[in-house]
Amino acid sequence: MPEYWFRYGVTEVSMEVPEEVSQRKIGVKEAEIAENIWRELRSFAHEVGRDAGAGQVTILYDHVEEDLSLSILRHVVDSLIDEGRKVTLLISHWRLPPKAGAEHVKDCLKRHSIPVKAIEVGESEKVSFHGIAVSKEFLEASARIIITTSEVHGILGKASFEEALALGGLFDIEFGDDVKETVKDVYERASSETPFNVITQLNGRICFGEAEKVRREVSKILEEELVVPVEDAEVIIAGGGGYPRDSTLQSILHLIGLLRESVVEGGLIGIIAECREGLGSREFLEALLRGGGRGLDREAIELVKDVMENRRIAFTSTLPKTILKDLLNIRGFDVPQELLTYSLRLYGKGLRLLILDRPVVKPIRGRRSGQS
Structure with missing residues (x-):
């Protein structure tokens, strides 16, 4: 039975997937550093x-x-x-x-x-x-x-x-x-x-020089190498990157936008992130409770609401499940295996599963590599 590992705070957690489930781990290959x-x-x-x-x-x-x-x-x-x-x-x-x-x-x-x-x-x-x-x-x-x-x-x-x-x-x-x-x-x-x-x-590629020159190089590499085409799938389960990236819900919530186009409508986006420091800043909490907010906080909350219109979201984290459910309508689980069990219950063993252990690429369905 294939086993997948994810960084989770300062440690790692694993998940075993039955062999009869169609599964693909999205590869993340770092470029080799130039000798000179x-x-x-x-x-x-x-x-x-x-x-x-x-x-x-x-x-x-x-x-x-x-x-x-x-x-x-x-x-x-x-x-x-x-x-x-x-x-x-x-x-x-x-x-x-x-x-x-x-x-x-x-x-x-x-x-x-x-x-x-x-x-x-x-x-x-x-x-x-x-x-x-x-x-x-x-x-x-x-x-x-x-x-x-x-x-x-x-x-x-x-x-x-x-x-x-x-x-x-x-x-x-x-x-x-x-x-x-x-x-x-x-x-x-x-x-x-x-x-x-x-x-x-x-991802191992180094660009340097005057700002506008580097900006163009970065945009080209991101588009051609870090946006990854994937086949249709009902579920993606992705790691949040571990400490310090996954320390709060606030710092990890943008990943929903990174993953939204990787699954079909009605599909499930699952994220494994410890969130050991809780929800985030006081300003973020107020935005969650009262609506509104500013900057990235407001856009992150609006992103979740938008994605939830035609997809499901679930987290494996230390956050209380009732808080996730009441504030954002997100399902919460204690360990990745429970998240997989929930996915199987929703879609059966015929589900198509994507695994992304590190959030360093953007998977998109039905997209040719290099397509804008």
Whole structure:
């Protein structure tokens, strides 16, 4: 009987699927790192440092988990310091719950021996820039680099450096009805008036250079490599990525948008996420209870309601089942095997099942690879 494992908080959980059930595990293959990439990044850091001269180089590191981006950060910082450059490090972690994100990035920076003091971008001094409060360290730097991981996102389409600019706390902005439009506006203003360079990795692929060049490269890779065509299925069961990604319902809810097109109408989206820190922020809880909310919180709640019109949603988590049911009409289970049993009861052993252990691709039914 095939057995599948999923990261669940800081541990792992498993699920056994009967052999007579039609099942497919969606493969996630990381690209091989180019042999000369570290030499190229050192040369790139040298060019940025040369442009800065005697001035300050500010790096915004946008954190999501312990991955290749941290090695990139260490390499770039070392390269700049070796040449005697002044380096300021700002950190953000907008994709993670605030508490878990702050703790995790601090631990990761320590483990990777990053040799400069990190400043939480939300705690950095702000100055006015065309009527918008922006981090002084970023605005007044002689050269700027954003380092982050780019990936698919269930609400925004992608999470990359543009989203880090708008959502990471670098700018104090008010979000309107369309978060993606706000992200676009912030990026266009920042790239034209405070030019910056970018280094980002996508599933092992490293892109770097001027912001607009990298933006085009990232969009192409996300579309061609991280959107995966799948056959019709009634059920998908996906892992939430483990700690710190799955620490709250708020931080994991966007995955519903990532998975909605992977199952047929009337199908079931199952997510395995520990949510050990509960529902999320006070603002998110108020949005759940009273409706409304702002920014991603509002869009996440509206997403769930929209998907529930023609699909089912279920969670394996530590959240109380009654809360999930009462607030969002989501079925809750204690272990993945119970979630599978529920799926079999709904669709029988003739169900077609998809498994995605890591939420790093977007599966879409009836779509040819590379199709827009």
